[in-house]
Amino acid sequence: MPRVRSMKVLIIGSGAREHAFAWSAAQSASVEVVYVAPGNGGTARMGGKVQNVALKAVDLEGLLSFAEENRVDLTVVGPEQPLELGLVDRFRSAGKKIIGPTQAAARLESSKVFAKEFMQRQGIPTAGYHVFTDGVSAAQHLLSLPMDAFPQVLKASGLCGGKGVIIALTKEEALRAIIEMFETRIFGDAASEVVIEDFLQGEEASVFALTDGEHYKLFLPAQDHKRIGDGDTGKNTGGMGAYAPAPLVTGEVMRKVEEQILRPTLKGMAEEGNRYTGFLYIGLMINHGEPFVVEYNARLGDPETQVVLPLLKSDFIAALQASVDGCLSEVEFEMYPKSAATVVIASGGYPDHFETGKPVTLQAEISAIDGCQIFHAGTALQDGQLVTAGGRVFSVTAVGGSLQESIETAYRGVETINFEGAYHRTDIGAKAL
Numbered sequence: 034m035p036r037v038r039s040m041k042v043l044i045i046g047s048g049a050r051e052h053a054f055a056w057s058a059a060q061s062a063s064v065e066v067v068y069v070a071p072g073n074g075g076t077a078r079m080g081g082k083v084q085n086v087a088l089k090a091v092d093l094e095g096l097l098s099f100a101e102e103n104r105v106d107l108t109v110v111g112p113e114q115p116l117e118l119g120l121v122d123r124f125r126s127a128g129k130k131i132i133g134p135t136q137a138a139a140r141l142e143s144s145k146v147f148a149k150e151f152m153q154r155q156g157i158p159t160a161g162y163h164v165f166t167d168g169v170s171a172a173q174h175l176l177s178l179p180m181d182a183f184p185q186v187l188k189a190s191g192l193c194g195g196k197g198v199i200i201a202l203t204k205e206e207a208l209r210a211i212i213e214m215f216e217t218r219i220f221g222d223a224a225s226e227v228v229i230e231d232f233l234q235g236e237e238a239s240v241f242a243l244t245d246g247e248h249y250k251l252f253l254p255a256q257d258h259k260r261i262g263d264g265d266t267g268k269n270t271g272g273m274g275a276y277a278p279a280p281l282v283t284g285e286v287m288r289k290v291e292e293q294i295l296r297p298t299l300k301g302m303a304e305e306g307n308r309y310t311g312f313l314y315i316g317l318m319i320n321h322g323e324p325f326v327v328e329y330n331a332r333l334g335d336p337e338t339q340v341v342l343p344l345l346k347s348d349f350i351a352a353l354q355a356s357v358d359g360c361l362s363e364v365e366f367e368m369y370p371k372s373a374a375t376v377v378i379a380s381g382g383y384p385d386h387f388e389t390g391k392p393v394t395l396q397a398e399i400s401a402i403d404g405c406q407i408f409h410a411g412t413a414l415q416d417g418q419l420v421t422a423g424g425r426v427f428s429v430t431a432v433g434g435s436l437q438e439s440i441e442t443a444y445r446g447v448e449t450i451n452f453e454g455a456y457h458r459t460d461i462g463a464k465a466l
């Protein structure tokens with residue numbers, strides 16, 4: 034049961050995921066104040082319990098001082114950078130409750146080499162791989178592969194904002210990518226170690242868990258749309274839309290994910306002295322019903338959060354509180370028997386160069402569109418005017434009785450938002466219909 038008291042919650046991050054966290058937290062009866070650091074134009078305009086705090090997500094000491102001075106009861110970390118920097122360790126050693134993995138456990142995301150070696154040790158299904166720390170050995174390895182071993186996937190080991198992966202269709206492309214990673218250093222230090230792995234066939238979906246290190250609760254599985262263009266064409270982005278539940282993840286697939294991946298991951302991390310707590314994002318390739326791990330993330334996804342959280346019927350904050358108090362197994366984590374879709378509106382030019390500071394008009398009718406929720410990402414309030422401030426600007430979510438209905442409603446919501454150069458994909462969720 035949620036404890037009836039007046040909680041102060043601090044949410045760290047500035048995207049649509051964090052706006053969704055704030056929106057959900059504000060609905061919790063036990064929450065009195067929701068601070069968002071640094072937040073965005075959307076969280077700035079929420080009013081009521083929600084207020085922005087002008088602290089960057091990577092300002093560890095500033096965030097801890099704020100949490101102590103303002104007697105924050107629970108902190109929730111959105112993005113990966115503060116996890117990699119050790120924010121959770123810092124808060125815990127100061128006795129502050131926080132949702133997220135420690136720096137060592139967050140290596141499941143921050144070091145692809147760590148994640149691959151961990152999966153190999155634990156027998157967790159994933160693509161076969163090799164690790165290289167210099168270009169010559171990597172090139173020698175690629176040259177030794179037969180032509181039918183391609184495509185091969187080359188990954189910078191460190192954090193790259195989702196952009197450190199090159200799928201090389203041929204040996205020539207792979208060799209060129211190695212030069213770019215080790216000589217031109219397009220990914221900087223993130224590619225001082227490079228993973229070269231086999232290409233997995235199949236379809237992608239993601240599974241999200243909240244865990245106290247031993248017990249876990251599952252959100253609904255979701256599917257992201259990583260490419261900028263319709264029909265999954267063009268460059269990779271942070272994600273241009275998502276929907277949930279993903280029909281690809283049947284009950285049978287989910288059972289295999291829990292048995293072969295999720296439980297061994299939590300057990301293995303605990304046994305190796307890196308007990309994993311917080312949100313765990315498992316990016317999967319599903320081939321003829323068999324799940325393989327493409328990647329782990331040490332957080333919830335963006336834009337996936339904007340569909341999985343509105344489908345959570347139970348009190349989000351009560352579940353988070355239970356997970357830090359070690360009684361996650363006792364709390365309810367029930368989903369609405371509905372679907373959700375979210376469409377991202379980006380600045381023209383994203384994921385390459387784009388301009389910011391464009392005034393945004395939001396038509397009032399959005400509130401009249403039942404089941405539609407606008408989450409802000411790259412927006413800011415400048416002298417009371419809402420302006421664009423990033424590549425992904427909005428994430429428009431709708432919950433509906435069917436996926437079709439939620440997609441249609443989300444697109445009606447998209448039409449109510451205008452700024453110069455606004456771009457969105459027109460086919461979010463289409464492949465699931």
Ligand code: AMP
Nearest residue numbers: 160186195198230231232233316327328
């Ligand atoms: P990652 O950052 O590891 O999630 O990789 C980004 C994207 O590259 C994934 O979402 C997949 O679409 C693709 N990808 C990564 N690894 C593989 C693989 N081994 N086989 C096929 N596609 C992959």
Ligand code: GLY
Nearest residue numbers: 271272334335336
């Ligand atoms: N949408 C992919 C991610 O959050 O990493």
